[in-house]
Amino acid sequence: MNKARQILHLDLDAFYASVEQLDEPALRGQPVIVGGVSDRGVVCACSYEARRFGVRSAMGMLRARQLCPEAVVRPVRMGRYRELSEEVFAIYRRYTDRIEPLSIDEAFLDVTGCERLFGPPLKIAAAIRAAVKEETGLTVSAGAAGNKFLAKLASERGKPDGLVEILPGEVDSFLLALPVASLWGVGRVTAERLQQLGLQRVADLRKAGEERLAKLLGSQGVQLYRLSLGLDERPVESSGRPKSLGHEETFAQDRWDHKGLEVELLAMTERVASRVRRLGLEAGCVTVKVKYGDFTQVTRSASLSSAVSSLEGIYPQARELLGRTESGRRSVRLLGLTLSQLQPAGAGQSDLFGQEQRTRQQSLDQALDRVRDRFGRDGIVRGTLLPERSGEPSDDGGE
Numbered sequence: 001m002n003k004a005r006q007i008l009h010l011d012l013d014a015f016y017a018s019v020e021q022l023d024e025p026a027l028r029g030q031p032v033i034v035g036g037v038s039d040r041g042v043v044c045a046c047s048y049e050a051r052r053f054g055v056r057s058a059m060g061m062l063r064a065r066q067l068c069p070e071a072v073v074r075p076v077r078m079g080r081y082r083e084l085s086e087e088v089f090a091i092y093r094r095y096t097d098r099i100e101p102l103s104i105d106e107a108f109l110d111v112t113g114c115e116r117l118f119g120p121p122l123k124i125a126a127a128i129r130a131a132v133k134e135e136t137g138l139t140v141s142a143g144a145a146g147n148k149f150l151a152k153l154a155s156e157r158g159k160p161d162g163l164v165e166i167l168p169g170e171v172d173s174f175l176l177a178l179p180v181a182s183l184w185g186v187g188r189v190t191a192e193r194l195q196q197l198g199l200q201r202v203a204d205l206r207k208a209g210e211e212r213l214a215k216l217l218g219s220q221g222v223q224l225y226r227l228s229l230g231l232d233e234r235p236v237e238s239s240g241r242p243k244s245l246g247h248e249e250t251f252a253q254d255r256w257d258h259k260g261l262e263v264e265l266l267a268m269t270e271r272v273a274s275r276v277r278r279l280g281l282e283a284g285c286v287t288v289k290v291k292y293g294d295f296t297q298v299t300r301s302a303s304l305s306s307a308v309s310s311l312e313g314i315y316p317q318a319r320e321l322l323g324r325t326e327s328g329r330r331s332v333r334l335l336g337l338t339l340s341q342l343q344p345a346g347a348g349q350s351d352l353f354g355q356e357q358r359t360r361q362q363s364l365d366q367a368l369d370r371v372r373d374r375f376g377r378d379g380i381v382r383g384t385l386l387p388e389r390s391g392e393p394s395d396d397g398g399e
């Protein structure tokens with residue numbers, strides 16, 4: 001017999017749209033659609049207020065606007081979503097490192113054996129939901145059950161902003177009435193096929209039995225039968241920490257101003273380093289990428305003397321790498337920065353003096369991260385790192 005597993009499924013509610021509402025309080029309570037802004041665009045996400053009008057993700061923007069003319073449409077801001085997603089995943093990691101991300105806003109956590117430290121799964125899920133709400137302002141729905149399949153069904157039932165647990169004795173009452181389409185791996189085609197065979201609900205699959213389903217659908221039939229019993233042995237597959245983090249920007253117009261690009265690079269370093277810190281990591285290598293106006297590109301990399309995550313530790317090196325490109329002499333259409341060889345913070349640190357300096361630096365960086373959370377990313381940049389301005393004030397509109 002397998003030891004009972006305890007799995008959580010966590011899914012941020014209407015994630016992209018919720019981030020827009022978080023960053024722009026006037027949008028709260030309003031129908032918000034995120035996606036391609038032109039009429040040929042597609043809906044990537046929509047707030048629950050927009051869903052009430054029938055708007056769904058993957059729908060054409062034209063249709064969405066017809067259904068809900070008063071909706072506010074915002075473009076996708078992937079960088080910002082990634083930032084918040086990393087913050088949320090860092091909260092998950094306080095409880096377990098057995099985390100399987102399914103997407104930017106969804107993950108399985110295996111909390112088997114965490115009971116002595118953190119309490120039963122329901123309590124862990126409640127604590128995570130509270131921390132996410134308190135620290136990021138976002139709501140995450142949670143499902144708790146003995147396997148991935150049931151945990152995901154549970155969180156769906158909890159949406160939005162809910163927590164649902166399926167205990168072993170409750171599996172049948174939860175499962176049997178569901179339509180077959182709610183089972184893992186049953187897409188539209190399989191669902192139609194099953195309907196034609198008179199198999200509408202999970203209870204019908206169970207009644208049909210393994211043999212008949214195997215005859216009808218082969219190995220998928222066997223799998224469906226197991227799911228109809230509430231069985232799912234797939235482990236939570238954690239992917240480990242990221243190997244690199246980066247950011248790049250394509251400019252609206254090609255740029256010749258080397259000093260201006262240094263400022264862009266500074267903002268970029270600040271941003272990526274902050275993501276590295278949030279994950280409790282440090283970088284051993286920095287890479288700068290430049291794509292010229294004629295679309296040819298170069299990358300320049302350097303090892304950092306010791307693994308660091310501070311702006312002061314990274315930016316001088318990054319600026320030097322930019323200086324080794326033809327920036328200023330050729331037009332530049334894209335600038336990028338990547339931090340790699342990521343490792344847990346403090347991993348290779350021994351001497352006391354360095355340790356003390358590091359602690360001071362870290363608390364400064366963390367304080368800056370907090371200020372930035374409150375006032376926006378571009379609110380502050382340390383003056384000593386700014387390259388000398390060449391007179392003209394640069395337009396610093398952010399993204």
Ligand SMILES: [Mg+2]
Binds near residue numbers: 011012013014105106
């Ligand atoms: Mg979601």
